[in-house]
Amino acid sequence: GQQVMQIPQYQHVQEGEDFTTYCNSSTTLSNIQWYKQRPGGHPVFLIQLVKSGEVKKQKRLTFQFGEAKKNSSLHITATQTTDVGTYFCAGPVWIQGAQKLVFGQGTRLTINP
Amino acid sequence: NAGVTQTPKFQVLKTGQSMTLQCAQDMNHNSMYWYRQDPGMGLRLIYYSASEGTTDKGEVPNGYNVSRLNKREFSLRLESAAPSQTSVYFCASSELPYQETQYFGPGTRLLVL
Numbered sequence: 546g547q548q549v550m551q552i553p554q555y556q557h558v559q560e561g562e563d564f565t566t567y568c569n570s571s572t573t574l575s576n577i578q579w580y581k582q583r584p585g586g587h588p589v590f591l592i593q594l595v596k597s598g599e600v601k602k603q604k605r606l607t608f609q610f611g612e613a614k615k616n617s618s619l620h621i622t623a624t625q626t627t628d629v630g631t632y633f634c635a636g637p638v639w640i641q642g643a644q645k646l647v648f649g650q651g652t653r654l655t656i657n658p
Numbered sequence: 659n660a661g662v663t664q665t666p667k668f669q670v671l672k673t674g675q676s677m678t679l680q681c682a683q684d685m686n687h688n689s690m691y692w693y694r695q696d697p698g699m700g701l702r703l704i705y706y707s708a709s710e711g712t713t714d715k716g717e718v719p720n721g722y723n724v725s726r727l728n729k730r731e732f733s734l735r736l737e738s739a740a741p742s743q744t745s746v747y748f749c750a751s752s753e754l755p756y757q758e759t760q761y762f763g764p765g766t767r768l769l770v771l
Contacts (some may be wrong), residue, residue, distance in 0.1 A: 648702040
């Protein structure tokens with residue numbers, strides 16, 4: 546079953562509102578990565594978090610890695626139309642004796658200008 | 659540098675036809691991956707190649723084969739296409755396997771009738 550879960554699946558906000566997506570793993574992760582996919586585009590790497598409790602910022606985007614390294618969040622302050630897209634988290638998970646990067650289902654963000 | 663390139667961009671197949679999706683990277687990465695993306699399902703790993711000369715099954719390998727032709731190129735073959743294989747296919751690469759940031763190609767949109 547899905548080992549990296551993301552919620553919500555969809556989020557629609559008014560421009561200027563904040564947005565948060567959450568990522569949860571059933572197992573402890575050595576790191577968590579976040580990707581953004583614009584409509585019609587391909588996933589693009591945003592950031593990687595490695596340390597327990599780590600917080601990183603990229604302009605209006607704030608990324609957190611939980612203390613137990615099982616959850617993460619991406620928060621966007623004062624959304625802009627350029628933030629539209631699907632945000633994926635991904636973490637390395639042991640599957641059948643090998644470690645593989647497993648992606649969450651993604652949160653699709655749409656914005657009303 | 660072009661990064662990761664994929665051909666073709668679009669393809670329409672009839673059930674039972676075969677085709678090969680091509681992927682190449684110019685970043686001297688060791689690892690390469692094939693994903694499919696379906697609505698609401700996120701990115702699912704089909705096959706990957708941790709290093710030149712090795713390939714392994716991912717989450718959804720049935721109906722596909724791969725070839726790691728050399729360090730640069732990793733192809734995905736559909737021997738007998740089925741409508742269930744209608745999807746967007748992304749190739750990705752990373753410097754090292756499993757835990758490293760992945761760089762994605764632009765994708766191939768495949769429709770099987």
